[in-house]
Amino acid sequence: MRVTLKIWRQKEADSPGFFERHPVEKVSEDMSFFEMLDMLNDQLVLAGKTPIAFDHDCREGICGTCGLFINGRAHGPLTGITTCQLHMRSFKDGETIVVEPWRAKAFPVIKDLIVDRISFDRIMEAGGYVSINTGGTPDANEIPIPKANADEAMDAAACIGCGACVATCKNSSAMLFVSAKVSQLALLPQGQPEREIRVSNMVTQMDKEGFGSCTNTGACEVECPKEISIIHIARLNREFIKSSF
Amino acid sequence: MSLLKSVFISSIGKKILMATTGLLLCLFLVIHLIGNLILFSGPDAFNLYVETLSRVKPIVRAIEIILSLIFLIHIFFGSKLTLENRSATPQKYNINSAGENSSFFSRNMFIGGSILFIFLITHLSTFWYIFQNQHDEGNFYNIVMGNAVGFGNPIITTLYCIAMILLGFHLRHGFQSAFQTFGLRYNKYSGLIETVAMLFWLIIPLGFLSIAVWFGIVGGGY
Ligand code: HEM
Ligand code: SF4
Protein backbone atom coordinates (compact mmCIF):
# COMPACT_ATOMS: atom_id res chain seq x y z
CA MET A 1 0.00 0.00 0.00
CA ARG A 2 0.90 3.66 -0.32
CA VAL A 3 0.25 6.37 2.24
CA THR A 4 1.04 10.06 2.55
CA LEU A 5 2.21 11.33 5.91
CA LYS A 6 1.49 14.87 6.97
CA ILE A 7 3.87 14.98 9.84
CA TRP A 8 4.96 17.60 12.39
CA ARG A 9 8.56 18.77 12.16
CA GLN A 10 10.18 21.04 14.71
CA LYS A 11 13.93 21.49 14.98
CA GLU A 12 14.06 22.22 18.68
CA ALA A 13 11.90 23.40 21.57
CA ASP A 14 11.91 27.09 20.65
CA SER A 15 11.80 26.86 16.89
CA PRO A 16 8.48 27.17 15.10
CA GLY A 17 7.17 23.86 13.84
CA PHE A 18 5.45 23.03 10.56
CA PHE A 19 3.86 20.12 8.74
CA GLU A 20 5.86 18.20 6.18
CA ARG A 21 4.38 15.88 3.55
CA HIS A 22 6.01 12.54 2.84
CA PRO A 23 4.60 9.96 0.47
CA VAL A 24 5.62 6.47 1.60
CA GLU A 25 5.55 3.71 -1.04
CA LYS A 26 5.59 -0.07 -0.72
CA VAL A 27 4.13 -0.19 2.74
CA SER A 28 3.02 -3.65 3.86
CA GLU A 29 -0.17 -3.73 5.88
CA ASP A 30 1.54 -6.11 8.28
CA MET A 31 4.10 -3.47 9.15
CA SER A 32 3.74 -1.68 12.43
CA PHE A 33 3.28 2.08 12.24
CA PHE A 34 6.80 2.50 13.59
CA GLU A 35 8.28 0.12 11.02
CA MET A 36 6.71 2.33 8.38
CA LEU A 37 8.30 5.39 10.04
CA ASP A 38 11.64 3.53 10.24
CA MET A 39 11.41 2.85 6.52
CA LEU A 40 10.68 6.50 5.80
CA ASN A 41 13.58 7.57 8.04
CA ASP A 42 15.98 5.25 6.18
CA GLN A 43 14.94 6.92 2.96
CA LEU A 44 15.39 10.38 4.48
CA VAL A 45 18.86 9.48 5.71
CA LEU A 46 19.82 8.11 2.28
CA ALA A 47 18.61 11.35 0.73
CA GLY A 48 20.80 13.30 3.15
CA LYS A 49 17.87 14.68 5.16
CA THR A 50 17.28 14.69 8.91
CA PRO A 51 15.20 11.72 10.00
CA ILE A 52 11.96 12.30 11.91
CA ALA A 53 12.49 12.09 15.67
CA PHE A 54 9.90 10.07 17.61
CA ASP A 55 9.98 8.39 21.02
CA HIS A 56 9.89 4.61 21.36
CA ASP A 57 11.55 1.92 23.38
CA CYS A 58 9.96 -1.46 24.06
CA ARG A 59 7.73 -1.50 20.98
CA GLU A 60 5.42 -3.94 22.70
CA GLY A 61 3.09 -1.68 24.62
CA ILE A 62 4.61 -1.94 28.08
CA CYS A 63 7.05 0.92 28.59
CA GLY A 64 4.93 4.00 27.87
CA THR A 65 7.64 5.77 25.90
CA CYS A 66 5.82 6.04 22.60
CA GLY A 67 2.89 8.28 21.84
CA LEU A 68 1.75 10.00 18.67
CA PHE A 69 -1.45 11.82 17.87
CA ILE A 70 -2.55 10.16 14.64
CA ASN A 71 -5.49 11.41 12.58
CA GLY A 72 -6.91 13.24 15.57
CA ARG A 73 -6.63 10.36 18.06
CA ALA A 74 -4.04 9.66 20.74
CA HIS A 75 -2.21 6.43 19.82
CA GLY A 76 -4.17 6.30 16.56
CA PRO A 77 -7.62 5.11 15.58
CA LEU A 78 -7.84 1.93 17.70
CA THR A 79 -8.55 1.79 21.42
CA GLY A 80 -6.64 -0.08 24.10
CA ILE A 81 -3.27 0.03 22.34
CA THR A 82 -0.15 2.17 22.32
CA THR A 83 1.24 3.70 19.11
CA CYS A 84 3.86 0.95 18.87
CA GLN A 85 1.06 -1.63 18.74
CA LEU A 86 -0.62 0.04 15.79
CA HIS A 87 -0.33 -1.62 12.38
CA MET A 88 -0.68 -0.25 8.88
CA ARG A 89 -3.71 -2.48 8.28
CA SER A 90 -5.66 0.09 10.29
CA PHE A 91 -5.24 2.53 7.41
CA LYS A 92 -6.53 2.60 3.87
CA ASP A 93 -4.39 2.45 0.75
CA GLY A 94 -3.75 5.99 -0.47
CA GLU A 95 -4.75 7.56 2.84
CA THR A 96 -3.20 10.78 4.14
CA ILE A 97 -2.20 10.27 7.77
CA VAL A 98 -1.76 13.32 9.98
CA VAL A 99 0.84 12.78 12.73
CA GLU A 100 1.28 15.29 15.55
CA PRO A 101 3.09 15.29 18.88
CA TRP A 102 1.17 15.35 22.19
CA ARG A 103 -0.05 18.91 22.72
CA ALA A 104 -0.13 20.33 26.23
CA LYS A 105 1.56 23.22 27.99
CA ALA A 106 3.01 20.74 30.48
CA PHE A 107 4.40 18.55 27.65
CA PRO A 108 6.55 20.92 25.56
CA VAL A 109 7.89 19.62 22.25
CA ILE A 110 11.62 18.86 22.32
CA LYS A 111 12.04 17.90 18.69
CA ASP A 112 9.64 16.81 15.93
CA LEU A 113 7.27 14.36 17.62
CA ILE A 114 9.10 14.03 20.94
CA VAL A 115 7.67 15.83 23.97
CA ASP A 116 9.11 16.35 27.43
CA ARG A 117 7.05 14.46 30.00
CA ILE A 118 9.26 15.19 32.99
CA SER A 119 6.24 16.85 34.60
CA PHE A 120 4.88 13.31 35.16
CA ASP A 121 8.13 12.35 36.90
CA ARG A 122 7.85 15.33 39.23
CA ILE A 123 4.28 14.33 40.11
CA MET A 124 5.57 10.84 40.94
CA GLU A 125 8.38 12.32 43.02
CA ALA A 126 5.76 14.27 44.98
CA GLY A 127 4.25 11.06 46.37
CA GLY A 128 3.75 8.22 43.93
CA TYR A 129 5.67 5.72 46.06
CA VAL A 130 5.77 4.18 49.55
CA SER A 131 8.72 5.35 51.61
CA ILE A 132 9.28 2.13 53.53
CA ASN A 133 11.94 -0.45 53.03
CA THR A 134 9.99 -3.32 51.58
CA GLY A 135 12.76 -5.88 52.14
CA GLY A 136 12.69 -9.24 50.40
CA THR A 137 9.63 -10.74 48.70
CA PRO A 138 7.15 -11.59 51.47
CA ASP A 139 5.16 -14.82 51.52
CA ALA A 140 1.99 -14.68 49.49
CA ASN A 141 -1.06 -14.10 51.69
CA GLU A 142 1.04 -12.83 54.59
CA ILE A 143 -0.88 -9.56 54.28
CA PRO A 144 -4.49 -10.41 53.43
CA ILE A 145 -5.91 -8.16 50.70
CA PRO A 146 -9.51 -8.53 49.49
CA LYS A 147 -9.63 -9.87 45.94
CA ALA A 148 -11.73 -6.92 44.70
CA ASN A 149 -9.16 -4.43 46.02
CA ALA A 150 -6.24 -6.36 44.60
CA ASP A 151 -7.97 -6.45 41.21
CA GLU A 152 -8.70 -2.74 41.19
CA ALA A 153 -5.22 -1.84 42.38
CA MET A 154 -3.81 -4.03 39.62
CA ASP A 155 -6.00 -2.28 37.03
CA ALA A 156 -4.72 1.10 38.21
CA ALA A 157 -1.12 -0.14 38.29
CA ALA A 158 -1.39 -0.92 34.58
CA CYS A 159 -0.82 2.78 33.80
CA ILE A 160 2.41 3.11 31.84
CA GLY A 161 2.62 6.91 32.10
CA CYS A 162 2.39 7.48 28.36
CA GLY A 163 0.46 10.74 28.65
CA ALA A 164 -2.27 9.91 26.12
CA CYS A 165 -4.84 10.97 28.71
CA VAL A 166 -3.32 14.46 28.86
CA ALA A 167 -2.83 14.59 25.10
CA THR A 168 -6.44 13.82 24.34
CA CYS A 169 -8.01 15.92 27.09
CA LYS A 170 -9.41 19.25 25.92
CA ASN A 171 -8.07 20.72 29.19
CA SER A 172 -4.74 18.85 29.17
CA SER A 173 -5.73 17.42 32.52
CA ALA A 174 -3.50 14.79 34.12
CA MET A 175 -6.27 13.48 36.37
CA LEU A 176 -6.42 9.97 34.89
CA PHE A 177 -2.67 9.46 35.32
CA VAL A 178 -2.63 10.87 38.86
CA SER A 179 -5.77 8.95 39.79
CA ALA A 180 -4.19 5.68 38.65
CA LYS A 181 -1.10 6.36 40.75
CA VAL A 182 -3.09 7.43 43.81
CA SER A 183 -5.56 4.53 43.47
CA GLN A 184 -3.04 1.73 43.23
CA LEU A 185 -1.60 2.68 46.62
CA ALA A 186 -4.82 3.82 48.30
CA LEU A 187 -6.28 0.36 47.71
CA LEU A 188 -3.40 -1.56 49.27
CA PRO A 189 -2.29 -1.83 52.91
CA GLN A 190 1.24 -0.66 52.09
CA GLY A 191 -0.14 2.65 50.86
CA GLN A 192 -2.09 3.51 54.01
CA PRO A 193 0.49 5.40 56.16
CA GLU A 194 1.05 8.07 53.50
CA ARG A 195 -2.40 7.93 51.99
CA GLU A 196 -3.45 11.52 52.76
CA ILE A 197 -0.16 13.33 52.28
CA ARG A 198 0.34 11.47 49.01
CA VAL A 199 -2.87 12.68 47.36
CA SER A 200 -2.42 16.19 48.66
CA ASN A 201 1.18 16.48 47.40
CA MET A 202 0.54 14.83 44.06
CA VAL A 203 -2.46 17.05 43.29
CA THR A 204 -0.50 20.16 44.32
CA GLN A 205 2.34 19.17 42.00
CA MET A 206 -0.10 18.36 39.19
CA ASP A 207 -1.58 21.86 39.44
CA LYS A 208 1.89 23.43 39.63
CA GLU A 209 2.95 21.72 36.39
CA GLY A 210 0.27 23.57 34.47
CA PHE A 211 -2.10 20.71 33.68
CA GLY A 212 -5.73 21.79 33.36
CA SER A 213 -8.59 20.64 35.57
CA CYS A 214 -10.89 17.74 34.84
CA THR A 215 -14.31 18.43 33.32
CA ASN A 216 -15.28 14.76 33.24
CA THR A 217 -15.56 14.50 29.47
CA GLY A 218 -14.28 10.93 29.75
CA ALA A 219 -12.06 11.22 26.64
CA CYS A 220 -9.04 9.96 28.60
CA GLU A 221 -10.48 6.56 29.48
CA VAL A 222 -11.42 5.99 25.84
CA GLU A 223 -7.90 6.76 24.58
CA CYS A 224 -5.89 5.23 27.45
CA PRO A 225 -3.96 2.25 26.03
CA LYS A 226 -4.35 0.48 29.37
CA GLU A 227 -8.07 1.29 29.58
CA ILE A 228 -7.76 2.89 33.01
CA SER A 229 -11.32 3.78 34.07
CA ILE A 230 -12.42 7.21 35.26
CA ILE A 231 -13.77 5.38 38.30
CA HIS A 232 -10.23 6.05 39.56
CA ILE A 233 -10.74 9.79 39.05
CA ALA A 234 -13.78 9.54 41.31
CA ARG A 235 -11.57 7.84 43.90
CA LEU A 236 -8.91 10.55 43.49
CA ASN A 237 -11.53 13.22 44.15
CA ARG A 238 -12.76 11.30 47.19
CA GLU A 239 -9.23 10.83 48.53
CA PHE A 240 -8.51 14.51 47.98
CA ILE A 241 -11.68 15.62 49.77
CA LYS A 242 -10.90 13.31 52.72
CA SER A 243 -7.30 14.54 52.91
CA SER A 244 -8.47 18.17 53.14
CA PHE A 245 -10.26 17.78 56.45
CA MET B 1 -3.20 21.28 52.48
CA SER B 2 -5.44 23.61 54.44
CA LEU B 3 -9.14 23.28 53.77
CA LEU B 4 -9.43 26.81 52.40
CA LYS B 5 -6.54 26.31 50.03
CA SER B 6 -7.86 22.94 48.86
CA VAL B 7 -11.24 24.41 48.05
CA PHE B 8 -10.34 27.72 46.42
CA ILE B 9 -6.86 27.13 44.98
CA SER B 10 -6.57 23.50 43.94
CA SER B 11 -8.04 22.34 40.67
CA ILE B 12 -10.19 19.68 42.35
CA GLY B 13 -11.41 22.21 44.92
CA LYS B 14 -12.62 24.61 42.27
CA LYS B 15 -14.40 21.73 40.59
CA ILE B 16 -16.08 20.90 43.89
CA LEU B 17 -17.32 24.49 44.07
CA MET B 18 -18.73 24.08 40.54
CA ALA B 19 -20.40 20.82 41.43
CA THR B 20 -21.85 22.11 44.72
CA THR B 21 -23.23 25.28 43.21
CA GLY B 22 -24.38 23.34 40.12
CA LEU B 23 -26.39 20.89 42.20
CA LEU B 24 -27.84 23.70 44.33
CA LEU B 25 -28.96 25.37 41.10
CA CYS B 26 -30.53 22.06 40.12
CA LEU B 27 -32.44 22.05 43.41
CA PHE B 28 -33.61 25.57 42.66
CA LEU B 29 -34.78 24.45 39.22
CA VAL B 30 -36.92 21.73 40.80
CA ILE B 31 -38.59 24.20 43.14
CA HIS B 32 -39.02 26.79 40.38
CA LEU B 33 -40.57 24.18 38.08
CA ILE B 34 -43.05 22.98 40.72
CA GLY B 35 -44.11 26.61 41.23
CA ASN B 36 -44.52 27.22 37.51
CA LEU B 37 -46.55 24.06 36.99
CA ILE B 38 -49.28 25.72 39.08
CA LEU B 39 -50.04 27.65 35.87
CA PHE B 40 -51.85 24.52 34.71
CA SER B 41 -54.33 24.92 37.59
CA GLY B 42 -55.56 28.19 36.14
CA PRO B 43 -55.35 31.92 36.90
CA ASP B 44 -56.70 31.84 40.46
CA ALA B 45 -54.32 29.20 41.71
CA PHE B 46 -51.31 30.86 40.05
CA ASN B 47 -52.16 34.36 41.26
CA LEU B 48 -52.68 33.01 44.76
CA TYR B 49 -49.26 31.33 44.59
CA VAL B 50 -47.49 34.53 43.57
CA GLU B 51 -49.39 36.55 46.19
CA THR B 52 -48.46 34.07 48.88
CA LEU B 53 -44.81 34.43 47.90
CA SER B 54 -45.01 38.21 48.05
CA ARG B 55 -46.48 38.00 51.55
CA VAL B 56 -43.29 36.38 52.79
CA LYS B 57 -41.08 38.89 51.00
CA PRO B 58 -38.18 38.92 53.52
CA ILE B 59 -37.78 35.15 53.19
CA VAL B 60 -37.99 35.35 49.41
CA ARG B 61 -35.40 38.17 49.41
CA ALA B 62 -33.02 36.16 51.58
CA ILE B 63 -33.32 33.17 49.26
CA GLU B 64 -32.80 35.41 46.24
CA ILE B 65 -29.57 36.74 47.71
CA ILE B 66 -28.29 33.23 48.44
CA LEU B 67 -29.30 32.15 44.96
CA SER B 68 -27.47 35.09 43.37
CA LEU B 69 -24.34 34.18 45.30
CA ILE B 70 -24.63 30.59 44.12
CA PHE B 71 -24.97 31.77 40.53
CA LEU B 72 -22.03 34.17 40.90
CA ILE B 73 -19.76 31.47 42.32
CA HIS B 74 -20.83 29.03 39.60
CA ILE B 75 -20.24 31.54 36.83
CA PHE B 76 -17.04 32.99 38.28
CA PHE B 77 -15.34 29.65 38.81
CA GLY B 78 -16.79 28.24 35.60
CA SER B 79 -15.18 31.10 33.66
CA LYS B 80 -11.93 30.91 35.64
CA LEU B 81 -11.59 27.16 35.09
CA THR B 82 -12.41 27.54 31.42
CA LEU B 83 -9.66 30.17 31.01
CA GLU B 84 -7.15 28.09 32.98
CA ASN B 85 -7.97 25.03 30.93
CA ARG B 86 -7.50 26.95 27.71
CA SER B 87 -4.08 28.17 28.78
CA ALA B 88 -3.14 24.57 29.69
CA THR B 89 -3.68 23.71 26.03
CA PRO B 90 -2.03 26.58 24.14
CA GLN B 91 -1.55 24.72 20.87
CA LYS B 92 -4.49 22.98 19.26
CA TYR B 93 -4.21 19.90 17.10
CA ASN B 94 -4.45 20.24 13.37
CA ILE B 95 -6.91 17.37 13.37
CA ASN B 96 -8.74 16.38 16.53
CA SER B 97 -11.42 13.70 16.37
CA ALA B 98 -12.78 14.55 19.81
CA GLY B 99 -16.18 13.27 18.77
CA GLU B 100 -14.76 9.74 18.89
CA ASN B 101 -14.07 9.88 22.60
CA SER B 102 -16.37 12.39 24.28
CA SER B 103 -19.82 13.92 23.95
CA PHE B 104 -20.46 17.29 22.35
CA PHE B 105 -22.22 18.53 25.51
CA SER B 106 -19.32 17.66 27.77
CA ARG B 107 -16.93 19.67 25.59
CA ASN B 108 -19.09 22.78 25.36
CA MET B 109 -20.27 23.44 28.90
CA PHE B 110 -18.96 26.98 28.93
CA ILE B 111 -20.65 27.99 25.70
CA GLY B 112 -23.92 26.35 26.77
CA GLY B 113 -23.65 27.96 30.21
CA SER B 114 -22.93 31.38 28.72
CA ILE B 115 -26.03 31.25 26.52
CA LEU B 116 -28.00 30.19 29.60
CA PHE B 117 -26.57 33.24 31.34
CA ILE B 118 -27.91 35.54 28.62
CA PHE B 119 -31.28 33.83 28.99
CA LEU B 120 -31.12 34.29 32.74
CA ILE B 121 -30.51 38.03 32.45
CA THR B 122 -33.35 38.42 29.95
CA HIS B 123 -35.61 36.27 32.09
CA LEU B 124 -34.90 38.32 35.22
CA SER B 125 -35.23 41.66 33.47
CA THR B 126 -38.64 40.67 32.16
CA PHE B 127 -40.59 38.36 34.49
CA TRP B 128 -38.80 38.97 37.75
CA TYR B 129 -38.58 42.75 37.32
CA ILE B 130 -42.17 43.12 36.19
CA PHE B 131 -43.50 40.88 38.95
CA GLN B 132 -41.64 43.05 41.50
CA ASN B 133 -43.39 46.16 40.23
CA GLN B 134 -46.79 44.61 39.84
CA HIS B 135 -49.30 45.61 42.49
CA ASP B 136 -52.50 44.44 40.90
CA GLU B 137 -52.74 41.06 42.56
CA GLY B 138 -54.98 39.48 39.97
CA ASN B 139 -52.65 40.23 37.10
CA PHE B 140 -49.70 37.84 37.43
CA TYR B 141 -51.26 35.10 35.34
CA ASN B 142 -52.09 37.60 32.61
CA ILE B 143 -48.48 38.79 32.45
CA VAL B 144 -47.27 35.23 31.91
CA MET B 145 -49.80 34.70 29.13
CA GLY B 146 -49.56 38.20 27.64
CA ASN B 147 -47.78 39.21 24.49
CA ALA B 148 -45.47 41.78 26.07
CA VAL B 149 -43.08 39.43 27.85
CA GLY B 150 -45.24 36.31 28.11
CA PHE B 151 -46.09 33.26 26.09
CA GLY B 152 -48.52 35.29 23.98
CA ASN B 153 -45.43 36.50 22.16
CA PRO B 154 -44.14 33.89 19.68
CA ILE B 155 -40.59 35.26 19.79
CA ILE B 156 -40.49 34.95 23.59
CA THR B 157 -41.91 31.44 23.39
CA THR B 158 -39.34 30.38 20.77
CA LEU B 159 -36.38 31.81 22.69
CA TYR B 160 -37.69 30.21 25.87
CA CYS B 161 -37.89 26.81 24.19
CA ILE B 162 -34.35 27.13 22.81
CA ALA B 163 -33.05 28.10 26.24
CA MET B 164 -34.73 25.08 27.83
CA ILE B 165 -33.19 22.73 25.28
CA LEU B 166 -29.77 24.25 26.05
CA LEU B 167 -30.50 23.80 29.75
CA GLY B 168 -31.11 20.13 29.02
CA PHE B 169 -27.72 19.91 27.33
CA HIS B 170 -25.98 21.66 30.23
CA LEU B 171 -27.63 19.31 32.70
CA ARG B 172 -27.06 16.25 30.58
CA HIS B 173 -23.36 16.51 31.24
CA GLY B 174 -23.42 18.60 34.41
CA PHE B 175 -25.70 16.60 36.69
CA GLN B 176 -23.86 13.30 36.49
CA SER B 177 -20.52 15.10 36.30
CA ALA B 178 -21.15 16.61 39.73
CA PHE B 179 -21.34 13.14 41.29
CA GLN B 180 -18.07 12.19 39.67
CA THR B 181 -16.51 15.39 41.03
CA PHE B 182 -17.67 14.56 44.56
CA GLY B 183 -16.10 11.14 44.15
CA LEU B 184 -19.50 9.54 44.54
CA ARG B 185 -19.18 7.24 41.59
CA TYR B 186 -18.46 3.65 42.39
CA ASN B 187 -18.74 0.75 39.97
CA LYS B 188 -21.68 -0.52 42.00
CA TYR B 189 -23.75 2.66 41.70
CA SER B 190 -22.72 4.14 38.39
CA GLY B 191 -25.76 2.59 36.69
CA LEU B 192 -28.06 4.13 39.28
CA ILE B 193 -26.44 7.57 38.96
CA GLU B 194 -26.72 7.42 35.19
CA THR B 195 -30.43 6.55 35.36
CA VAL B 196 -31.25 9.29 37.86
CA ALA B 197 -29.16 11.78 35.87
CA MET B 198 -30.95 10.91 32.67
CA LEU B 199 -34.37 11.30 34.27
CA PHE B 200 -33.28 14.63 35.71
CA TRP B 201 -31.87 16.20 32.57
CA LEU B 202 -34.92 15.09 30.62
CA ILE B 203 -37.69 15.85 33.09
CA ILE B 204 -36.65 19.34 34.21
CA PRO B 205 -36.35 20.96 30.76
CA LEU B 206 -39.39 19.01 29.52
CA GLY B 207 -41.37 20.38 32.46
CA PHE B 208 -40.53 23.96 31.55
CA LEU B 209 -41.05 23.20 27.87
CA SER B 210 -44.50 21.76 28.54
CA ILE B 211 -45.54 25.14 29.94
CA ALA B 212 -44.19 27.06 26.95
CA VAL B 213 -45.69 24.63 24.45
CA TRP B 214 -49.11 24.42 26.09
CA PHE B 215 -49.64 28.12 26.69
CA GLY B 216 -47.50 29.56 23.90
CA ILE B 217 -47.97 27.19 20.98
CA VAL B 218 -51.07 25.06 21.60
CA GLY B 219 -52.79 28.11 22.96
CA GLY B 220 -54.12 26.69 26.21
CA GLY B 221 -54.77 29.04 29.10
CA TYR B 222 -57.51 31.16 27.59
C1 HEM C 1 -29.84 27.10 35.88
C2 HEM C 1 -28.62 27.27 35.66
C3 HEM C 1 -27.49 26.27 35.81
C4 HEM C 1 -27.47 25.00 36.37
C5 HEM C 1 -28.59 24.25 37.01
C6 HEM C 1 -26.11 24.51 36.24
C7 HEM C 1 -25.67 23.27 36.66
C8 HEM C 1 -24.39 22.79 36.51
C9 HEM C 1 -23.90 21.55 37.00
C10 HEM C 1 -24.68 20.52 37.82
C11 HEM C 1 -22.58 21.45 36.64
C12 HEM C 1 -21.65 20.28 36.90
C13 HEM C 1 -20.57 20.50 37.87
C14 HEM C 1 -19.48 19.46 37.72
O1 HEM C 1 -19.10 19.14 36.59
O2 HEM C 1 -18.99 18.96 38.72
C15 HEM C 1 -22.25 22.63 35.90
C16 HEM C 1 -21.02 22.89 35.35
C17 HEM C 1 -20.69 24.05 34.68
N1 HEM C 1 -21.49 25.15 34.46
FE1 HEM C 1 -23.41 25.30 35.02
N2 HEM C 1 -25.34 25.46 35.62
C18 HEM C 1 -26.16 26.55 35.36
C19 HEM C 1 -25.79 27.74 34.77
C20 HEM C 1 -24.54 28.05 34.27
C21 HEM C 1 -24.17 29.32 33.74
C22 HEM C 1 -25.07 30.56 33.65
C23 HEM C 1 -22.88 29.22 33.34
C24 HEM C 1 -22.15 30.37 32.72
C25 HEM C 1 -20.95 30.52 32.48
C26 HEM C 1 -22.43 27.85 33.62
C27 HEM C 1 -21.19 27.33 33.34
C28 HEM C 1 -20.76 26.08 33.73
C29 HEM C 1 -19.44 25.56 33.48
C30 HEM C 1 -18.30 26.26 32.73
C31 HEM C 1 -19.39 24.29 34.08
C32 HEM C 1 -18.19 23.37 34.15
C33 HEM C 1 -18.33 22.39 33.07
C34 HEM C 1 -17.50 21.19 33.25
O3 HEM C 1 -16.95 20.95 34.33
O4 HEM C 1 -17.45 20.47 32.27
N3 HEM C 1 -23.48 27.17 34.21
N4 HEM C 1 -23.37 23.45 35.84
S1 SF4 D 1 -3.69 6.72 32.52
FE1 SF4 D 1 -3.56 5.63 30.54
S2 SF4 D 1 -3.31 7.28 29.05
FE2 SF4 D 1 -2.82 8.17 31.04
S3 SF4 D 1 -0.61 7.94 31.29
FE3 SF4 D 1 -1.54 6.11 32.23
S4 SF4 D 1 -1.58 4.59 30.59
FE4 SF4 D 1 -1.22 6.55 29.57
Ligand code: FES
Ligand atom coordinates in the same frame (compact mmCIF):
# COMPACT_ATOMS: atom_id res chain seq x y z
S1 FES E 1 7.40 1.83 22.77
FE1 FES E 1 7.01 1.00 24.75
S2 FES E 1 4.87 1.25 24.89
FE2 FES E 1 5.24 1.84 22.86
